[in-house]
């Protein structure tokens with residue numbers, strides 16, 4: 001790469017832990033040409049589904065074999081607690097490649113149907129072509145897997161751009177790709193920031209952009225793609241709600257689930273259920289143990305296996321989150337856990353895990369995505385009110401419903417205008433099922449056969 005060196009800094013102590021070279025527009029062009037040549041050679045696009053599925057399985061096995069290294073590196077560059085990184089950063093990626101291989105083995109690339117004017121129509125699903133995949137820093141291996149696995153399953157070739165804040169795990173991943181038997185040029189990785197991303201988005205050799213990141217950047221990318229009539233998938237921000245229904249039993253499972261739902265990866269997960277909606281009549285019964293559990297969380301060095309909350313990605317993010325908490329307090333919110341900077345951790349960008357009670361859904365802290373370890377607890381009157389508040393957001397990514405009655409929770413889940421909802425669990429993502437946003441959380445889906453649909457063009461041949 002011809003650009004300057006990007007130093008990757010640990011959010012735990014600001015130490016330089018690695019470096020990559022920035023790709024300039026010329027380098028991006030070389031990568032796109034390599035992907036185009038690999039596509040047109042047909043070696044990958046025309047291979048059998050079983051051959052491609054075997055490569056996806058080999059990628060899953062390759063990551064698994066080096067899972068300790070991947071977890072160490074993701075923990076160091078993102079600040080994810082090491083104990084969580086094994087699952088959240090690594091097993092998730094393994095699960096996505098394995099689930100895509102499974103979906104690919106039964107995916108219908110060709111079918112025939114009777115023509116309405118007589119005869120038959122052969123409907124083919126052909127690769128969309130060269131894909132530009134752009135990912136954020138919070139879960140690099142996982143978010144890249146959600147793009148690479150279905151794109152490769154469809155027979156596409158890819159130019160992948162990691163975030164300059166966390167490019168190291170994906171640099172290591174290139175070794176897994178080499179060993180998995182992918183033909184040369186099928187996946188190309190270019191490092192860099194916004195300018196590198198822009199060069200990829202506007203390169204005429206790219207047929208589709210698949211982006212995960214903030215809604216602001218996604219809107220700009222969507223605009224650029226629509227100008228060039230380029231296909232685009234956007235996985236954007238969220239402000240998800242966990243609805244605690246009035247029949248719930250307040251036990252360890254509920255409190256642990258609510259805490260995990262918001263604090264996993266230091267609150268830096270797009271599906272974080274940062275708004276906890278609690279029936280007014282049972283408010284204190286939930287807020288008190290929640291505040292106690294969050295106050296007891298071990299904050300510190302992400303490499304320490306006992307750590308539950310590490311630093312946020314950088315000092316600017318810490319300052320923004322702290323300002324949002326102060327703003328909420330000025331608006332009348334009550335701090336019941338955290339709220340002050342953790343002591344003795346000044347070398348890194350730490351935010352104490354925080355719970356704010358007495359929050360109204362109109363407050364900025366309940367509307368803006370903070371991407372940090374901050375939960376707000378909003379009281380509601382009845383089930384309709386809970387659904388109304390949950391849906392009163394410009395985002396629509398995910399949610400959770402907690403209840404003693406699974407059928408009731410499932411019915412409430414179905415009323416939420418979001419892409420995925422978990423019932424009595426904090427994890428609204430299933431590797432084999434569609435995942436994506438309503439409203440300003442984006443459009444398009446990743447995961448399962450629907451994930452492969454996003455990387456094919458339908459072609460009808462009228463016989």
Ligand SMILES: NC(=O)c1ccc[n+]([C@@H]2O[C@H](COP(=O)([O-])OP(=O)(O)OC[C@H]3O[C@@H](n4cnc5c(N)ncnc54)[C@H](O)[C@@H]3O)[C@@H](O)[C@H]2O)c1
Pocket residue numbers: 134135136137138139143161162163164192193194196197198201212213214215217218220221235236237238269270369371397437441442
């Ligand atoms: N919906 C999801 O699946 C999902 C998953 C993870 C993170 N996110 C969102 O990502 C955000 C945090 O990540 P971030 O700070 O890295 O987001 P970001 O939008 O700043 O950047 C994401 C990626 O896009 C690149 N980029 C930014 N502007 C660009 C442009 N104009 N053209 C091309 N590339 C550009 C960045 O270099 C980075 O690689 C949060 O909003 C979070 O909700 C969403």
Ligand SMILES: C[N+](C)(C)CC=O
Pocket residue numbers: 138139142143268269270271429435
């Ligand atoms: C969980 N994931 C990776 C799908 C999206 C947010 O981080």
